[in-house]
Structures are given as C-alpha cells and as structure tokens.
Amino acid sequence: MKTDTKHIEILISQGEHEHLDFKYNISDSKKIARSLVAFANTGGGTLLIGVRDNGSIAGIRSDEEIFMIEAAANMYSKPEILPEVKEWQIADKTILEITIPESNQKPHYALNEDEKWMAYIRFQDKNILANSIMLDVWKRKQGEKGTYIRYLKEEKLLLNYLEKHESITFNEYCKLGVIPYKKAKMVIVNLVSLDIVKINIDEKQFSYSLNI
Numbered sequence: 001m002k003t004d005t006k007h008i009e010i011l012i013s014q015g016e017h018e019h020l021d022f023k024y025n026i027s028d029s030k031k032i033a034r035s036l037v038a039f040a041n042t043g044g045g046t047l048l049i050g051v052r053d054n055g056s057i058a059g060i061r062s063d064e065e066i067f068m069i070e071a072a073a074n075m076y077s078k079p080e081i082l083p084e085v086k087e088w089q090i091a092d093k094t095i096l097e098i099t100i101p102e103s104n105q106k107p108h109y110a111l112n113e114d115e116k117w118m119a120y121i122r123f124q125d126k127n128i129l130a131n132s133i134m135l136d137v138w139k140r141k142q143g144e145k146g147t148y149i150r151y152l153k154e155e156k157l158l159l160n161y162l163e164k165h166e167s168i169t170f171n172e173y174c175k176l177g178v179i180p181y182k183k184a185k186m187v188i189v190n191l192v193s194l195d196i197v198k199i200n201i202d203e204k205q206f207s208y209s210l211n212i
Contacts, residue, residue, distance in 0.1 A: 011046065011097075017124065018045070019043060019122070021045065022052065023047060028068075030110065035047055036072055036110070037077055039102075040077075040102065041130065042102075042122035044101045045122060047097075047098035049097075051095060059093025078109045107138045133188055134206070137199075149190045154184070159191075159196075166209060167207040167208060170208070173187075195211050
C-alpha cells in the first residue's frame with residue numbers, strides 16, 4: 001500500500017485523456033477489458049479505479065475489484081495483458097492505479113457482451129473500435145513477411161491525391177478511381193505498413209494522409 005499521494009494527485013489533475021481513464025468502480029470485467037485493450041493497442045495508459053469522472057475520490061468498494069481486473073486482463077483480453085497494479089491510500093480510501101504498457105503483440109481483443117472478440121483503440125478519452133485496415137496493418141507488422149508494393153495506377157492515384165489534399169477516407173478513395181474494395185484496402189494497408197501513409201482518427205471516421 002502506497003501513501004505518497006502526490007503522484008496520484010498529479011494524475012487526477014490532468015483529467016481523462018488518451019492515456020488516462022478514471023473509473024468510479026468496476027462492475028463488469030468485460031467492460032474494463034475494453035479499456036485495457038484500448039491502452040495496449042494505443043500507446044499504453046493508466047486506469048485509476050475509485051476516482052469519479054470529475055476527479056473526486058470515491059475509493060474502491062472491496063478487494064473483489066482487483067480480481068475483476070485480473071479477469072479482464074487474463075480471461076477477457078486476447079492476447080493476455082499484463083498490467084501493473086498499485087494500491088494507494090488517500091484520505092482513508094483505497095485507489096487502484098492500473099498501468100498498461102503499449103503492446104508489441106497488437107492487435108489485442110476484448111470479449112464483448114455478444115461473446116465476440118473486438119479490438120479497441122483509445123481516442124481522446126474514449127475507447128472506440130479499430131477498423132479493419134488498422135487490424136490488417138498490425139497483423140502485417142507482426143508477420144514474418146515484409147511488405148512489398150508495386151507502384152501501379154492505384155498507388156499513384158492515392159499518393160498524387162494526398163500530395164494535393166490533406167486526407168482521404170477509404171470510401172472516397174474507392175470512388176476516386178472506381179477501385180474494388182479488396183484492392184483499395186490492400187493499397188492502403190501496404191502504404192500504412194511502410195509508413196508512407198498514416199491513419200487519422202476522429203469521432204466520426206478514419207481517414208488517411210501522407211506521413212510527413
């Protein structure tokens with residue numbers, strides 16, 4: 001049990017963001033698995049359990065919440081996640097600090113209420129679903145085979161467009177060159193895997209731009 005509260009006070013003062021999330025309590029291991037997976041897939045992060053959204057300290061209800069975190073990391077995350085768990089004592093209340101490092105085994109999936117494994121990423125202070133292009137890029141980078149591309153009309157069309165425009169969505173790219181879904185997806189996955197193109201995320205959609 002740690003009692004030097006300055007570290008936790010500094011974290012709370014930041015408010016929730018891409019790498020920090022507050023949880024009043026844990027009532028469902030599957031739901032908390034989403035946060036663990038999202039952090040593992042998106043640069044790592046910290047969960048503070050026993051802290052309300054407004055930053056006020058509630059404290060955890062019982063040691064059962066620690067076991068629920070373990071279940072979320074071991075049973076409801078795939079591959080398994082290994083978070084670091086610290087207990088802090090603040091004003092006679094216990095707070096859990098859960099640190100999740102960025103994974104080198106992306107993508108990680110969380111089991112949802114429909115018993116389906118879904119991959120999540122962190123965007124600002126929210127957990128959102130990763131799209132299929134991001135999943136394929138992660139799998140490509142995890143694979144033993146390298147990425148090879150041929151500079152054909154589809155690649156040239158995309159890169160020329162991005163030299164003149166800030167970004168493009170997947171559907172816009174398909175329509176731009178009347179490109180079939182599978183071919184368009186392969187082109188973007190290849191270029192993102194080679195760090196020529198990058199993925200941009202906002203609340204409404206994913207888009208793609210030159211990685212410069």
